[in-house]
Amino acid sequence: MSDAGTEPLYQARIPIYPRSVKGPFRNLKWGILGLAYGVYFLLPWLRWERNVGPDQAVLFDIAARKFYLFGLVVHAQDLFWLAGLLMIAALLLFFVTGIAGRVFCGYFCFQTLWTDLYLLIERLVQGDRAARIRLDKTPWTAGKMMRKGMTHLLWLLAAFWTGLTFTLYWDNAPQLIVDWFTGRAPFAAYATTLFLTATTYVMAGLAREQVCTYMCPYARFQSVMFDADTRIVAYDAARGEGSQGRHKVSRELKSQEQRHQQGVGDCIDCGYCVQVCPTGIDIRNGLQVQCISCALCIDACATIMQSLGWGKSLVRYTSEKQAAGEPSRIWKPKTVAYGLVLLAAASALGWSVGHQAPLEMSVVQMRQPLFVRLSDGRIQNNYELHLENKTDEPLRLAITMRGLAGAELDVGRLASLELPPQRSLRVVARVRWQSHHDIKGSRSFFFDVIPQRRRDVGMVSAPATFYLPGRED
């Protein structure tokens, strides 16, 4: 225990008070945030005309096993698309990270977006960085309690609306929201909303950069995809440090010429780049695992450099090679390979979605009994046909069979039946066939279901097996 050099495994959080900044990257991030929130918070309210099914544009109906995505209805059998979507997402992450670094982390990740929103709330209620530090140091007064309380209240409201919005994707939004507040919604709706309220509040309000630094697996394995050509946010040490290092602005080191004469770099060590960093690192120390490439330090330094009239930001997007003055290239075997695989996966998914079968059939043999001898000596096998109509129109279907010469098909009075839109049905089919002395065991054949009066929906076939007594008498 008391060995020298043993460090505690627990690292207490060092409070971070990110300062606000203005600039092109900040504007870009606000734009992405607005777009993402617009989509996320408004999408459940978008209505969509359908012949059958709910009039909600995006609805994941677990109970009915159908996902509605605008004009597309994803059925349970189509769920392998989700696997395709996840593969595409993974490949896109590999592809983009290889070229441009942690773009996802810095601009699109939920953690980044919601932390940005929470920081905005914090700033509006408690003021900017300096005011927040001061507020945390003052003793608890009514005013401080009011400000802190108001911050947490607004955070909770934002978290709650986030959780509730997520819940709205799984049921008819206008109805569910009324049910939610009148106590008539299903338990799952309350549980989901409250769970997401809690996680949003804790992750974006309390844990923040610790999620990226300690919890997130992507943060760790993205660095594996980095190479010397990957775009990173980096400090231009050559220009910033000169030969004598950085120095604050002082009487002798006021103008750029004075500093250059004395070998001092352009960095005036104002600390703005550190203050704006949401993960609390100093970008001037080089590429670090905590850096989420949010590029706010670029904006910060640009602001300072502009006000001094010393040119561009000392922090910029570059690559290790570029920073060292070597040519840097984007299209390398690795990125090209990722790109091709990504393209292939996306095309395969697109093709599969575009060619969704409008009518499906599967056949289940009724095995108890496997076959029955009829009074005229023929053998009968029974089958259950599962028919599913994925179109928005009712389908008039004729059930036939082929492949067993002389066999009789009996589907009772359902030889021509109407299958309602977006519905599935099970129909029992009996097949009777003369037992042949030269055929023992089994014989394969096909069931065909033929849509009537529809040119756009083709015939669907499914294989089946006819079983005969193993031993002939």
Add this chain to the structure above:
Amino acid sequence: MGDTKAKSPGAVQTTGHAWDGDIQEFNNPLPNWWLWAFYATVVFALVYWVLYPAWPVGGTFTKGVMNDITFVDSDGKKVTTHWNTRALLLKDLQDGKEARLSREYMNKVAAAGYSEILGDAEMMAFTRSVAKGLFGDNCAPCHGSGGQGVIGLFPNLADDSWLWGGRIEDIQNTIGQGHLGFMPAFRDTFNDKQLDDLAFYVLSLSGNKVDEAASARGKILFQTDAGGCYYCHTKAGTGLKSQGAANLTDQIWTIADVNGATDLETKKERVEKVISSGVQRQMPHWSDRLSAAQIKLLTVYVHELGGGQ
């Protein structure tokens, strides 16, 4: 918390007491997260005691408030009880979304005529899914889970031979009223030679190649009052449905396992055994065990098994 961290790593606080000069006690306080989780469970328990059944009091117990469940018991009475999972299950079985849908469909099928049900794919699918359970609970012990029956004991319902008639109304009658299947034993009526002759004739009815002279002698026994077989089986051998008498001209054997034998001698022996011992079978009536709607569903289900008539 703050000052313990400030100390050098690895140093452990003591409680401050010293016994016998140098014996001290380490102080390893519980982590705060653990402590707060503990307090949370205490608060949880307090709320739980108020809401749910909790404390035994004498011969009874505290019932909790605001978590009452109302359901209809087996006598049709409305019962409101304190929270318990059994009542919750009963309520869900009665009021759940699926229960309501199922009831709705049940009413629809109960109100529909047979020909309406047979011509509607959705009602047929519903009937099959409900009747499969009814059949499994009530019929399968004898007739088998797929209605295949047992040769010699219970008729096969999956073929197209119907002892008591295969039309919808026949099947409904059979299920509702039950049947006593009876064929007298003829071991005292016929001698061995007559039994042989009769068995050959019966086998010849379904196309077996037999000794024609013996078959002709059997035919006389069958079709005259000497044997009297035709009373129930009719002169053509097709059987009277009203008596549940088997059709002897088809390929289906429900008592003697003729199809399971390869040589004529075994076939003859099996038929002879039935003639000499007779048959006595009983199917109970189900009208006072199953509701009219349930019998209706089962009727359609059984009708569909073999294709019906």
